Amino acid sequence: MPREVREGDIALARGAAHRAFTLVVVRDYEGGRVLLGEKLRGFGAGYYNGFGGKVERGETVEAAAARELTEEANVEATNMTRRGALRFVFDDKPLEPWLVHVFHCSRYDGEIAASDEMRPEWFDLDDVPFENMWADDPYWWPLFLEEKEFVGTFTFTNTTTLVDYWIRETKDLMLDVEAMTANE
Numbered sequence: 001m002p003r004e005v006r007e008g009d010i011a012l013a014r015g016a017a018h019r020a021f022t023l024v025v026v027r028d029y030e031g032g033r034v035l036l037g038e039k040l041r042g043f044g045a046g047y048y049n050g051f052g053g054k055v056e057r058g059e060t061v062e063a064a065a066a067r068e069l070t071e072e073a074n075v076e077a078t079n080m081t082r083r084g085a086l087r088f089v090f091d092d093k094p095l096e097p098w099l100v101h102v103f104h105c106s107r108y109d110g111e112i113a114a115s116d117e118m119r120p121e122w123f124d125l126d127d128v129p130f131e132n133m134w135a136d137d138p139y140w141w142p143l144f145l146e147e148k149e150f151v152g153t154f155t156f157t158n159t160t161t162l163v164d165y166w167i168r169e170t171k172d173l174m175l176d177v178e179a180m181t182a183n184e
């Protein structure tokens with residue numbers, strides 16, 4: 001079982017700067033469903049997850065989130081909001097900690113379609129496949145579904161085994177993101 005720790009108790013591995021990523025979860029309010037994708041290749045292959053990827057040099061986090069959703073699920077978000085910032089610290093690979101910016105989207109243009117990276121699939125809210133998702137997901141999904149903003153840190157060993165974590169709601173997400181990246 002992963003251990004819950006106090007905020008600040010997780011030292012950043014090697015003091016490395018974060019690598020920024022995005023993660024977009026599409027929610028269909030009328031249908032009571034969320035859209036996830038089965039990752040077909042690369043990091044996290046085999047897991048279901050939201051859509052996202054690396055923020056490219058010179059790109060804003062928002063632009064990266066929109067771009068990745070289009071690349072991976074073939075739709076253009078028309079209302080995306082930032083909802084969380086999750087830091088992932090690994091003791092093996094990758095070496096640098098990740099900062100994943102989580103977004104919520106409930107309206108989009110276009111037809112959802114698979115890409116060579118993701119196979120999209122709708123899930124009822126009470127049937128989210130946590131057994132086939134990253135081990136941190138059960139800790140922040142409740143906050144996401146309750147429309148809260150949240151920040152947290154998760155430490156992994158052997159890339160995918162969750163060792164310890166903290167997670168909390170935030171009333172000022174951007175202030176917390178600034179604090180998390182203050183030394184970069």
Ligand SMILES: Nc1[nH]c(=O)nc2c1ncn2[C@H]1C[C@H](O)[C@@H](COP(=O)(O)OP(=O)(O)OP(=O)(O)O)O1
Nearest residue numbers: 021022023042043051052053054088100134136137
């Ligand atoms: N522990 C974790 N929990 C989670 O829910 N999502 C995670 C996660 N660790 C990584 N992610 C997400 C963040 C991001 O959306 C995705 C990883 O991004 P990718 O490796 O797919 O990046 P790119 O699409 O830029 O990669 P390439 O195009 O293959 O270079 O997985």
